[in-house]
Amino acid sequence: MVNEFYKEMTGKESVIRQFFDFARARAAEKGPDSVFNFSIGNPSVPAPDSFRDAIIDITEKGDPVKIHGYSPTLGQDSTKKCIADSLNRRFGMNYEAKHIFPTSGAAGALSHALRVVTKPGDTVLTFAPYFPEYGPYVNGTGAELKVVPADYDTFQINFEKFEEMLNENVSAVLINSPNNPSGIVYTTETIQRLADILMAKQNEYGHEIFLITDEPYREIVFEGVDSPFPSKFYDNSICCYSFSKSLSLPGERIGYMAVNPAAKDADYLVPMAGQVSRFTGHNCPTALMQLAIERVIDETSDLSIYERNAKLLYDALTEIGYKVVKPLGTFYMMPRVPDRNASDNGSTGNTDVSTLRDANEWCWKAARELGLITVPGDSFQCPGHFRISYCVPTEMIEKAIPLFKEAYNF
Amino acid sequence: MVNEFYKEMTGKESVIRQFFDFARARAAEKGPDSVFNFSIGNPSVPAPDSFRDAIIDITEKGDPVKIHGYSPTLGQDSTKKCIADSLNRRFGMNYEAKHIFPTSGAAGALSHALRVVTKPGDTVLTFAPYFPEYGPYVNGTGAELKVVPADYDTFQINFEKFEEMLNENVSAVLINSPNNPSGIVYTTETIQRLADILMAKQNEYGHEIFLITDEPYREIVFEGVDSPFPSKFYDNSICCYSFSKSLSLPGERIGYMAVNPAAKDADYLVPMAGQVSRFTGHNCPTALMQLAIERVIDETSDLSIYERNAKLLYDALTEIGYKVVKPLGTFYMMPRVPDRNASDNGSTGNTDVSTLRDANEWCWKAARELGLITVPGDSFQCPGHFRISYCVPTEMIEKAIPLFKEAYNF
Numbered sequence: 007m008v009n010e011f012y013k014e015m016t017g018k019e020s021v022i023r024q025f026f027d028f029a030r031a032r033a034a035e036k037g038p039d040s041v042f043n044f045s046i047g048n049p050s051v052p053a054p055d056s057f058r059d060a061i062i063d064i065t066e067k068g069d070p071v072k073i074h075g076y077s078p079t080l081g082q083d084s085t086k087k088c089i090a091d092s093l094n095r096r097f098g099m100n101y102e103a104k105h106i107f108p109t110s111g112a113a114g115a116l117s118h119a120l121r122v123v124t125k126p127g128d129t130v131l132t133f134a135p136y137f138p139e140y141g142p143y144v145n146g147t148g149a150e151l152k153v154v155p156a157d158y159d160t161f162q163i164n165f166e167k168f169e170e171m172l173n174e175n176v177s178a179v180l181i182n183s184p185n186n187p188s189g190i191v192y193t194t195e196t197i198q199r200l201a202d203i204l205m206a207k208q209n210e211y212g213h214e215i216f217l218i219t220d221e222p223y224r225e226i227v228f229e230g231v232d233s234p235f236p237s238k239f240y241d242n243s244i245c246c247y248s249f250s251k252s253l254s255l256p257g258e259r260i261g262y263m264a265v266n267p268a269a270k271d272a273d274y275l276v277p278m279a280g281q282v283s284r285f286t287g288h289n290c291p292t293a294l295m296q297l298a299i300e301r302v303i304d305e306t307s308d309l310s311i312y313e314r315n316a317k318l319l320y321d322a323l324t325e326i327g328y329k330v331v332k333p334l335g336t337f338y339m340m341p342r343v344p345d346r347n348a349s350d351n352g353s354t355g356n357t358d359v360s361t362l363r364d365a366n367e368w369c370w371k372a373a374r375e376l377g378l379i380t381v382p383g384d385s386f387q388c389p390g391h392f393r394i395s396y397c398v399p400t401e402m403i404e405k406a407i408p409l410f411k412e413a414y415n416f
Numbered sequence: 417m418v419n420e421f422y423k424e425m426t427g428k429e430s431v432i433r434q435f436f437d438f439a440r441a442r443a444a445e446k447g448p449d450s451v452f453n454f455s456i457g458n459p460s461v462p463a464p465d466s467f468r469d470a471i472i473d474i475t476e477k478g479d480p481v482k483i484h485g486y487s488p489t490l491g492q493d494s495t496k497k498c499i500a501d502s503l504n505r506r507f508g509m510n511y512e513a514k515h516i517f518p519t520s521g522a523a524g525a526l527s528h529a530l531r532v533v534t535k536p537g538d539t540v541l542t543f544a545p546y547f548p549e550y551g552p553y554v555n556g557t558g559a560e561l562k563v564v565p566a567d568y569d570t571f572q573i574n575f576e577k578f579e580e581m582l583n584e585n586v587s588a589v590l591i592n593s594p595n596n597p598s599g600i601v602y603t604t605e606t607i608q609r610l611a612d613i614l615m616a617k618q619n620e621y622g623h624e625i626f627l628i629t630d631e632p633y634r635e636i637v638f639e640g641v642d643s644p645f646p647s648k649f650y651d652n653s654i655c656c657y658s659f660s661k662s663l664s665l666p667g668e669r670i671g672y673m674a675v676n677p678a679a680k681d682a683d684y685l686v687p688m689a690g691q692v693s694r695f696t697g698h699n700c701p702t703a704l705m706q707l708a709i710e711r712v713i714d715e716t717s718d719l720s721i722y723e724r725n726a727k728l729l730y731d732a733l734t735e736i737g738y739k740v741v742k743p744l745g746t747f748y749m750m751p752r753v754p755d756r757n758a759s760d761n762g763s764t765g766n767t768d769v770s771t772l773r774d775a776n777e778w779c780w781k782a783a784r785e786l787g788l789i790t791v792p793g794d795s796f797q798c799p800g801h802f803r804i805s806y807c808v809p810t811e812m813i814e815k816a817i818p819l820f821k822e823a824y825n826f
Contacts, residue, residue: 007538061472257487284553287696
């Protein structure tokens with residue numbers, strides 16, 4: 007019988023998708039120059055040449071039966087070791103191959119990590135603004151995602167609300183830094199305070215609370231930023247990574263889950279992830295991508311355009327009058343919807359959400375009247391704000407600045 | 417908190433794995449010539465050169481931002497159309513691109529197909545002997561797998577038992593032909609009778625019963641065999657395929673789900689599968705493999721060795737005295753464990769399972785005393801039999817025949 011739950015979902019298009027489709031339709035109707043599409047987080051710079059060379063070299067010289075054969079269930083040993091060594095070198099950790107589980111991107115990593123450290127009925131906490139796909143990722147395990155409201159003035163963690171929402175049913179906490187959609191990076195102070203609270207609560211509740219860290223933007227941080235490696239601060243942690251953004255390979259579905267060697271049952275968690283795969287139909291990332299990643303493990307695409315774009319846009323928007331928490335990584339930022347009547351616009355201090363202006367209405371107006379395509383913050387549980395994805399040509403930003411100026415007065 | 421269900425599973429090694437590990441340990445101790453490993457179903461012939469050329473050409477000439485970028489959620493349009501056209505040409509179907517959902521191998525296809533046509537609590541029926549991973553594939557959806565006992569004399573469907581087990585709670589039936597582990601191929605008569613029963617029961621119950629056909633061995637059939645395309649016989653069907661076996665690419669995780677255009681809600685099922693991916697963390701097969709498959713869609717590796725091996729082994733084993741249902745495809749066969757005291761050994765007719773000899777004990781004896789590694793049939797719900805995987809060099813079979821002769825007297 008046709009499953010009604012999934013059937014009903016097909017009718018519900020995401021807001022991001024609606025804006026994306028509008029952009030495409032407008033471009034088709036009025037020409038591509040009529041659209042300034044800041045709605046999609048797709049890397050805009052090419053993968054490094056060394057990645058192309060790796061694919062060709064492996065394919066050309068390898069024994070096809072071996073290179074295209076089944077990967078071991080828990081991943082290629084050489085790939086696992088290479089990832090562990092790289093993390094150890096860069097972050098002073100002591101991962102071994104057995105702690106690394108190669109996955110199909112961060113989505114695969116999260117879907118395994120969530121299943122090995124929660125059970126149906128548990129609560130998983132995450133922090134607004136957050137990536138909306140965490141909803142199905144978590145709820146698909148049978149656990150329930152609850153979202154701690156944002157600290158609107160810094161987009162660091164709202165610890166007051168977090169401590170209110172922590173209880174014995176929480177088995178995992180999910181963070182994403184550098185953050186989509188805000189572009190902020192959690193500071194050492196934030197991570198340390200989070201770790202301290204979790205350690206105290208573990209003792210109080212008498213069970214582990216795992217910290218799952220979603221870090222696909224780890225390499226995209228801007229000069230001088232304090233960007234701590236969260237697993238360094240908390241033993242019961244699983245780091246989830248994807249090479250999609252750092253190497254511009256989102257279609258190649260290659261990432262990993264790295265279990266903190268100091269975690270409870272650290273030696274079991276990767277074999278357990280292998281068992282999870284049997285239930286979800288995962289079966290490892292492709293053999294070719296595992297082999298190729300080994301050759302470019304410490305490289306990235308030329309990511310400098312993202313920082314250049316961030317600075318250009320941040321400076322222009324704040325000059326216009328927009329209130330923006332300065333992005334220090336990723337290729338996103340999350341300005342406040344302008345409201346010249348609001349008393350706190352442009353100021354800092356506690357934000358009363360009920361006073362914020364409706365982002366949906368403002369974003370649609372900017373899209374329809376100016377072809378300026380952004381995404382309202384409500385999808386990220388961040389009302390009154392809008393997301394700009396600036397993984398676009400710098401020239402497009404330059405052309406869009408006068409439009410942002412015009413939209414400021416909407 | 418660490419999930420105890422998955423943790424407990426890590427301690428339970430599959431029987432196939434135990435035999436495989438024994439083979440590896442023996443080879444390490446006594447040398448590779450001391451082991452005749454017939455336990456693993458891994459293609460032993462290389463992918464065609466055209467596949468290698470496709471990977472290199474796409475990687476060398478493609479725009480990296482495009483070729484490594486995100487695939488659309490429901491798969492690359494060109495890949496979907498190419499697969500649909502190929503199926504239409506070969507099997508007289510009328511698939512369109514919208515009916516095709518590219519997946520990470522057959523595991524991905526099955527995990528999506530099962531979720532779109534069942535709901536938790538439903539029953540899914542399959543037929544012994546069967547691929548044991550169907551257990552987690554089905555049970556991971558919340559539905560329950562029930563296995564119809566084998567027809568031991570033909571390994572076609574045991575229709576008597578099937579009709580006994582059909583009831584209103586059955587929402588899907590899962591078949592695998594050509595079959596792992598038996599090597600048999602369901603005849604047109606079998607498929608037609610199955611379709612007739614399902615159509616009658618759909619009317620009786622007032623709801624659809626979907627037929628999910630797992631067909632990774634579709635291209636590996638031996639000369640002259642009647643190998644029907646099941647979706648041709650039954651509207652509510654989803655064909656699940658992998659290029660792993662036909663193109664010798666099991667590590668590259670590329671396959672698809674093809675929804676019968678005549679199925680109930682045919683236009684919804686692929687978008688629904690896209691929704692399923694959000695809950696399981698699937699997110700499409702790799703972009704590169706989708707593009708590469710288009711270039712080799714109607715090709716296969718040189719599969720002739722499997723037929724040669726099948727004939728050599730079947731003739732030798734039956735001459736020794738083994739009772740074997742003749743394999744007509746795949747690279748498996750499933751002889752009966754020899755029992756010179758059994759009255760029906762070598763005969764046809766209804767098999768009383770309770771009189772069959774213990775396969776586990778016999779297989780371990782052959783492994784330990786002769787280095788002859790096969791897998792007992794119990795894992796496939798086929799007691800009293802053992803599986804031989806003959807995707808091995810022909811020379812190894814020639815050397816192993818005297819050992820099968822010796823083991824016949826165990």
